[in-house]
Amino acid sequence: MALLLHLTGIDETGWAKGFREALPGTRVFMHTEAYDPSEIEYVFAWRPAADAFAGLVNLKAILSLGAGVDALVSHPALPDVPIVRFIDEEMTHCMSDYVISQVTMHQRLFNRYAAHQKAKIWSQLYPPASHEIAVGVMGLGVLGADAAKKLKAIGFSVNGWSRSPKNLDGIDVYAGDERFDAFLAATDILVCLLPLTDETAGILNMDTFKKLRRDRLIGGPALVNAARGGHQKEADIVAALRDGTLGAASLDVFEVEPLPRTSPLWELETCFITPHVAAISNERSGVAYFAKIIRDHAAGAPLPNLVDRSRGY
Secondary structure: OEEEEEEOOOOOOHHHHHHHOOOOOOOOEEEEOOHHHHHHOOOEEEEEOOOOOOOOOOOOEEEOOOOOOHHOOOOOOOOOOOOOOOOOOHHHHHHHHHHHHHHHHHHOOHHHHHHHHHHOOOOOOOOHHHHOEEEEEEEEOOOHHHHHHHHHOOOEEEOOOOOOOOOOOOOOOEOOOOHHHHHHHHOOEEEOOOOOOOOOOOOOOHHHHHOOOOOOOOOOOOOOOOOOOOOOOHHHHHHHHHHOOEEEEEEOOOOOOOOOOHHHHHHHOEEEOOOOOOOOHHHHHHHHHHHHHHHHHHHHOOOOOOOOOOOOO
16 A cells, blocks of 8 residues: 655654554655655645656545645646545634634724834723624535634634525524625624635625624624635725725735735734634544544545545645
8 A cells, every 4th residue: 555645845754654654554645755656545645746646546535635625626737536634623612713813803992902012001991892893714524623613612603504404503694605695794704614616616706795794893893714815805805904894814824825025914003914824624633533533544444534626626
């Protein structure tokens, strides 16, 4: 049995060491090493290059490093084999940590206080209580559902929007395109944790922002995007922050990464930027997760957490 690592832009050394220790008897290759493509049965991939799957005639499955699989499903030479998503408790926990920190920051008007501190202004703005603020979570998969439940647990009113109906205790769920506007109208802080598909690309745009509720947060509604840069139209975010359509934004992902130094987002005091670090795949937990899947599959068990290619996630 042979496993190939093809992690574009990531140092594969630690991953290779971990898999070799966890899978004794399995040949593990980094994509920069010499290997026989016909021997590869599993590929562990992240943003695979155009030739990543060349010659892999005996491939049984693709294992995705990231929670999002948009770079995989859009690959022009994607083999017709199952794709396994990475579902990890630590990644989920970290994503919810990020979302909660940003939502709370916006609810407490910290962007306003930061500007006032810089200008040495003593101005007592009184933020609404958490239960007065509705957080709208777009995407109710593993990450979105966890964030929504934890936001609800600390007192926020929480709405959810997804492609299909979901049943989450205490969460008002809106499903489908026909309910999108109603979801936005009931939302003060918009959180995007959607998968990136043809249908969701560019969904964070001026038209969307204008439909958010405007009577709760001083300065206007806020945006948090920790999903994919392809969800947002950055020119619209800049315009919305400048004209007050949005009061603030927290962005962990961007149309181009690293974010170019010429981007006007850097200069906006109401825009909080982090470099795609909201929830990073952990080597230790990732190796344990996928090594077990490979062992179980080799022993005849079905592959778990498969991507639905027709949906793109």
